[in-house]
Amino acid sequence: MDRKVGRYVRKIMPAKSKKIRTGKVEKYINSITSSGKGVFMGLIDPEKHTPAKGAKLAKMMYEGGADIIMLGGSIGAQGHALDDMARRIKESVSIPLHIFPGNIGNITKHADSTYFMSLLNSKNPYWISGAQALGAPMVKKYRIEAIPTAYLVFEPGQTVGYVGEAKLLPREKADVPVAYAMAAQYMGMRFAILESGSGAPEPVPLEIVGAIRKTTDLNIVIAGGVKTPDHARALIKAGANCIHIGTKIEDEKNPLEQAKKFARAIHMKNGK
Numbered sequence: 001m002d003r004k005v006g007r008y009v010r011k012i013m014p015a016k017s018k019k020i021r022t023g024k025v026e027k028y029i030n031s032i033t034s035s036g037k038g039v040f041m042g043l044i045d046p047e048k049h050t051p052a053k054g055a056k057l058a059k060m061m062y063e064g065g066a067d068i069i070m071l072g073g074s075i076g077a078q079g080h081a082l083d084d085m086a087r088r089i090k091e092s093v094s095i096p097l098h099i100f101p102g103n104i105g106n107i108t109k110h111a112d113s114t115y116f117m118s119l120l121n122s123k124n125p126y127w128i129s130g131a132q133a134l135g136a137p138m139v140k141k142y143r144i145e146a147i148p149t150a151y152l153v154f155e156p157g158q159t160v161g162y163v164g165e166a167k168l169l170p171r172e173k174a175d176v177p178v179a180y181a182m183a184a185q186y187m188g189m190r191f192a193i194l195e196s197g198s199g200a201p202e203p204v205p206l207e208i209v210g211a212i213r214k215t216t217d218l219n220i221v222i223a224g225g226v227k228t229p230d231h232a233r234a235l236i237k238a239g240a241n242c243i244h245i246g247t248k249i250e251d252e253k254n255p256l257e258q259a260k261k262f263a264r265a266i267h268m269k270n271g272k
Helices: 003-012 024-033 051-064 080-092 125-142 158-163 175-186 206-215 229-238 255-266
Strands: 039-044 068-072 097-100 113-119 145-153 191-195 219-223 242-245
Touching: 024 039, 024 145, 024 219, 039 051, 039 255, 051 068, 051 080, 051 255, 068 080, 080 097, 113 125, 113 191, 145 175, 175 191, 175 206, 191 206, 206 219, 206 229, 229 242, 229 255, 242 255
Parallel strands: 039 068, 039 242, 068 097, 097 113, 113 145, 145 191, 191 219, 219 242
Antiparallel strands: none
16 A cells, blocks of 8 residues: 555544444434434524524523434534534533534534435535545544435525525425435435425425335435424424424524424324
8 A cells, every 4th residue: 555545544544444334323313213203403503603602502402302413504614613612512412413514614523423415416516426525534534423315405495505506306296306315225325304495485395205205215304494393293294204493493582492392293203
């Protein structure tokens, strides 16, 4: 092996490398979904809050019943600000801290896990495989659990659709997103995020969620447009496994009570 290559490999690899297996966070998620309940993933956008406020919000989500705290946004904080917020959150809660990355700079060594995701319907190869190649060594170096994930962006797409240069998936035709989801599973991905965009008027239609549930074994994650606990409950009943809730808790006067309402809806077995 070339000396430069050897030094690089030793730098990013632990002393004893192991085969990639399902990690602790993914097993934790699967333990919840196998009971028929949904997973409440509380999302905090690092760009919107100071590290102290972000940690306070994370604690309220945790006390309200969130199963996982996530950090992420389409245009998010990075570097010291992200590290500081992540560290404070880890000190405040005892549930996993998961990254919903907007780009390669949104990785922090304080996270337990990250979606290692590909925006399959992007028109730009950077978002399909380029960013992943650039970010992989950092994920390996920090020993962050990587969860193989397809990212599918639907109409209207909002900021993420614009930034990710997505060819937005239709809301009226299930065959196109179902084909993408099936492809994701055949490529070895275990999760699929169905994203409408933060602040979207509605989440992905129930019919599409149900169709993907019937045709794949993926963990289905709903992001964007989930405005009420009733929305969340209906999505779990339709076949979703995990629900991202961010804005509708962040913007509330009483985030703790709102978190409790979403937790009750998402944790109902099979949405009932």
